[in-house]
Amino acid sequence: MTTPVLSQTDIYALAGALLFCIGLYGLMIRPHLLHKVLALNIMSTGIFFVIVAVARRVPGQTPDPLPHAMVLTGIVVTVSATAFALALLKRIFTETGAVCLDDTGDVDE
Amino acid sequence: MTSMSDVFAAQLPALTVAVLIFAAPLAFLASARGARIIALVAAFVEVVAAGWLAASVAASGPIIYRIGGWGAPLGIDFRVDGLSAVMIALASVVGLAITVYAAGYFGSDERYTYFWPLWLFLWGSLVALFSSNDAFNLYVCLELVTISAVALVGIGGSKAALTAAMRYLLAAIAGSLFYLFGVAMLYAATGVLDLTALSQVATKSPTAQVGLVLAIVGLVVKTALVPIHFWLPPAHANAPSPISAVLSALVVKGSFFIALRLMFALSGGELAPGLPLMLGLMGATAIVWGSVQAFSQVRLKMLVAYSTVAQIGYLFVLFPLVDAASSHQQAATAVSAGIFHAVSHALAKSAMFLAAGAVLVRFGHDRIADLAGLVRTAPAAAFAFGIAGVSMLGLPPSGGFVSKWLYVSVALSSGAWWWAIPVLLGGLLAATYVFRVIAIFLRSPESADAQLCKVHPAVTWIPLLLAVASLLVGVLGQPVLDLLGPAALAMTAGVAP
Numbered sequence: 309m310t311t312p313v314l315s316q317t318d319i320y321a322l323a324g325a326l327l328f329c330i331g332l333y334g335l336m337i338r339p340h341l342l343h344k345v346l347a348l349n350i351m352s353t354g355i356f357f358v359i360v361a362v363a364r365r366v367p368g369q370t371p372d373p374l375p376h377a378m379v380l381t382g383i384v385v386t387v388s389a390t391a392f393a394l395a396l397l398k399r400i401f402t403e404t405g406a407v408c409l410d411d412t413g414d415v416d417e
Numbered sequence: 418m419t420s421m422s423d424v425f426a427a428q429l430p431a432l433t434v435a436v437l438i439f440a441a442p443l444a445f446l447a448s449a450r451g452a453r454i455i456a457l458v459a460a461f462v463e464v465v466a467a468g469w470l471a472a473s474v475a476a477s478g479p480i481i482y483r484i485g486g487w488g489a490p491l492g493i494d495f496r497v498d499g500l501s502a503v504m505i506a507l508a509s510v511v512g513l514a515i516t517v518y519a520a521g522y523f524g525s526d527e528r529y530t531y532f533w534p535l536w537l538f539l540w541g542s543l544v545a546l547f548s549s550n551d552a553f554n555l556y557v558c559l560e561l562v563t564i565s566a567v568a569l570v571g572i573g574g575s576k577a578a579l580t581a582a583m584r585y586l587l588a589a590i591a592g593s594l595f596y597l598f599g600v601a602m603l604y605a606a607t608g609v610l611d612l613t614a615l616s617q618v619a620t621k622s623p624t625a626q627v628g629l630v631l632a633i634v635g636l637v638v639k640t641a642l643v644p645i646h647f648w649l650p651p652a653h654a655n656a657p658s659p660i661s662a663v664l665s666a667l668v669v670k671g672s673f674f675i676a677l678r679l680m681f682a683l684s685g686g687e688l689a690p691g692l693p694l695m696l697g698l699m700g701a702t703a704i705v706w707g708s709v710q711a712f713s714q715v716r717l718k719m720l721v722a723y724s725t726v727a728q729i730g731y732l733f734v735l736f737p738l739v740d741a742a743s744s745h746q747q748a749a750t751a752v753s754a755g756i757f758h759a760v761s762h763a764l765a766k767s768a769m770f771l772a773a774g775a776v777l778v779r780f781g782h783d784r785i786a787d788l789a790g791l792v793r794t795a796p797a798a799a800f801a802f803g804i805a806g807v808s809m810l811g812l813p814p815s816g817g818f819v820s821k822w823l824y825v826s827v828a829l830s831s832g833a834w835w836w837a838i839p840v841l842l843g844g845l846l847a848a849t850y851v852f853r854v855i856a857i858f859l860r861s862p863e864s865a866d867a868q869l870c871k872v873h874p875a876v877t878w879i880p881l882l883l884a885v886a887s888l889l890v891g892v893l894g895q896p897v898l899d900l901l902g903p904a905a906l907a908m909t910a911g912v913a914p
Contacts, residue, residue, distance in 0.1 A: 351594050362605040378553050385560045392564055400579045409580055
C-alpha cells in the first residue's frame, strides 16, 4: 500500500486556504457592502478550517486541543465583528440609501 | 525577601488593563455626566499605575504575569519589559490628556454619550496588547482595538464619518485575518504561541516562513504602511478630534508593536530574508509619499492625517537597520530609536490633532486657506501646532530630533548609510507642509469679523501641554532610553551578529 501524496489533514488545510482566497477575492472585487462582510466571514471560516487541520498535524496522535480553543474564540470574535459590521452597514443604508462605498464620498464633509 | 511593594508591582500588568476594562461597562451604564467622571477617575488611576509599572520595570527588569496562574504554554502570559512599559506609560499620558480634552470638547452633547465606554475599552485593549506575550491573545487584542476604534470613528453619524468607519473596518478586519492566518501557520510549524517560547524554537520550515510573512502583511495593513494606507486619512480626519488623536498617536502603534515583537521573536531577517529590506523600502516610500500628500491637502485634519502616513514610515526603517547592524549594541539602538520615535510622534501628533480640534470648534471649519491670522484668533492652538511641528521636523531639542539622530548614527556606523537619506529627507519634506500652514497662521486675516465660538479651557490648553511634552521628551528623554535599552538588547539577542 502506498502513502497518499496528500493526507486527509493536508486536504483540509488546503481547502481552508482556498476558502480564504475566495473570500479575499470577494472582498476586493464585490462593491456591495453585504458581499464584503460575507467575504470576510468566508475568509475567517477558511482560517478556522486550517486551524482545525493543524490540531491533527501529527498523524495517529490524539488531536491537540489548543487549536480547538483558538477556533472557538475566533468564532466568538467573528460573530461580534460581523454583528458590528452589519449594524454599521444598516446605519449607512438608512443615512445615505447607499449599499456601496463610493471612491470620493468620504474625503470632504 | 520580597517586600509588599514587590508583591504589588507583580500585579500591576493586570491592574493597568483591569482599571480601564472595568471602568468601560460602568461608564456605559452611567449617565452622561457619570460616565465622564468615571473616565476621569480611571484615567488618573491608570497614569499612577502605569508610572509605577514603568518604575518597577526600570528597577528590577521585566515583569511576567501569568493570567489565572496557568502559565505558558497552555495559559496566556503578560510580559511587561522596558518596551511595553514605555508604550503603556505613553498610552497613559496621552490617554489622560485626551480624556480631559474630550470632557471639554464633547461637553453634554448627547450624540457622544457612548464615547466614554468605547474610549475606555479601546485604551484598555491597547494596554493589553502592549503587555500580551501570546500570539493568539494578540489577535484578540487587535480585534478589540479595531472594533472600538471603528465605532469611535463613526460615532458622529455623518455620511463621511460612517463611510470612513466602514472602509476602516473592512481593511482592519482583513488585516487581522491575515495575522490570524499567519499565527495558525506558525503554530503548525512550532506548536507554541508564547512569543518567548517561539524565540527559542529555531525553525526555518517553509510553513513558518509563510506564517511570518502572512502575519506581517496583516499588521502592515493595520498600521497603514504605504501602499496600503488608503483607509487611514479619511478615518483619522473624519473622526471627532480627540478620537483622531488616539488613532494616530496610539492605535497604529499597536499593530506596529506586534510586528516588532514577532519579527524579532522569529529572527525575521533569517527566517524570511528580504522581509526587513522590503519593510524598510515601504517605510522610506511612506516618508516621501505621505509628506507630498500632506503638502497638497486643503483641510488641516487631512494634512495632519497624511503626516501620520509619513511618520509611520520612520518606524519601519528600524527593520533594515537592525539587519545591517554590525554589533549587538547597534541593533538595540535601532530598536530604541524606533520606539522613541513612536513616543515623540505620539505626543506631537496628538497635540496637532487636538489643536486642529480647537480650530474646528473656534471657526467651525478647518480649511487651511481660511485660517489666516490664527496666531491672534486662536494663539494656543497655533503655538501648539508650531511646537509639535518642530518635533515632526526633527529639529533639536525635540523628541523627533533624538530618534532621527539615533537612526542616522546607526546607519552611518553600520555602513548602511543610505538609510540616513530617507530619514533626513523626511525632515525637509515635513518642513514644507508644516511651514506652509504656519505661514498662513502668521498672515493677517482678510476679514476681521469672522464668527468665533467660545472654546473650553481644556480644549485650548491640552494641545499646548502635549506639544511642550513632545519637546521636553527630547531634553529629558534619558530615563525613557534607559528603560528601552536593556529590553532592546534582550529583544535583538537572537538576530544580532
